[in-house]
Amino acid sequence: MSKKVRTDTPAGPPPAPQPLPIAVVDNHTHLDISRDDGPPPDVTEALSAAKAVGVDRVVQIGCDLEGARFTVQQVEQHAQMLGGVAIHPNEAAKLADAGELDAAWAEIERLAAHPRIRVIGETGLDYFRTGPEGVAAQQDSFRWHIDLAKRTGKALQIHDRDAHGDVMRILDEEGAPESTVMHCFSGDINLARRCVDKGYFLSFSGTVTFKNARDLRDALSIVPLDRLLVETDAPYLTPAPHRGATNSPYLIPLTVRAMADVLAVDVPTLCQALSGNSEQVYGSWAV
Structure with missing residues (x-):
């Protein structure tokens, strides 16, 4: 999850893009989070708008206790939605300081037992917002979530910001779960190759459409089709040409078409x- 907010946010939501020819999954979205002090999205409306353009399934991610509880409630109400729960690395450092991390882990484990919660995440490391004093707590929490994913047989979604080396080292030390997803992949071509070699899935967001993201597009270009996922990370990281607006699952087609151009494959x-990759990682939305 990215918290960076641009100050040149345009008024009003972007128009709906051309629908995709085959429906896809928004592999990582936050329908519990508002942006710029606005109201949170109406979940039913957001899912309906997404379905109208060929995004007929989403994975809702709750990355603090309030968000995790919301996610469990919503996956029970919406057949288009599966969920993920975790303590975000920045939250882990705060909870550790307050002496509340163990209790938070216990609640996440309880919520993760829900059959429509198919993801442990987003977890990982974030050295951008948490300083050196929070590194130990983040790493302990990351290891705990890796273990939970393996014990429950659920996919792991990883948040990696300014921490590529430690993320890969800890995955090697702990042993990655069978289904490991690098959420909002932000590395270069060398990191992409390492992840592909290890069998991880790489999920790309609207950042791949940004003009200054040449290194990210180079990384995307070497990822095999069977290792790819797509996401919004809504309400952030809105794809061009609407960068700075509030993101939502219905804007996924813009990212998908940009990815197809980079990969030199047709959109269908x-x-x-x-x-297919989404169903492989998360199972069927119909179950």
Whole structure:
């Protein structure tokens, strides 16, 4: 989850893009989070708008206790939605300082037992917002979440910000779960190769459409179709040409088409791969 907010946010939501020819999954969204002090999205409306453009399934991620509780409630109400729960690395450092991290872990483990919670995450490391004093707590929490994913047989979604080396080292030390997703992949081509070699899935967000993201597009270009996922990380990271607006799952087609251009594949082929990979990682939304 990215908290960076631009100050040149345009008024009003972006228009709906051209629908995709084959439906895909928004692999990581936060429908519990508002942006710029606005109201949170209406979940039913957000899902309906997404379905209208060929985004017929989403993975809702709750990355603090309030968000995790919301996620469990919502996956029970919406057939389009599966969920993930975790303590975000920045939250882990705060909870550790307050002596509340163990209790938070216990609640996350309880919530993760829900059959429509298919993800442990987002977890990982964030050295951008948490300083050196929080590194130990973040790393302990990351290790705990890796263990929970393996014990429950659920996918792991990883948040990695300014911490590539430690993220990969800890995954090697602990042993990655069978399904490991690098959420909002932000590394270069060398990190992408390492992740592909280890069998991880790489999920790309609207950042891949940004003009200054050449290194990220280079990384995308070497990822096999069977290792790719797509996401919004809504309400942030809105794809071009609407960068700075509030993101939502209905804008996924913009990212998918940009990815297809980078990969030199047709859009239906990419859509089919993204949909199949999502079902492989998370199982069926119908169950």
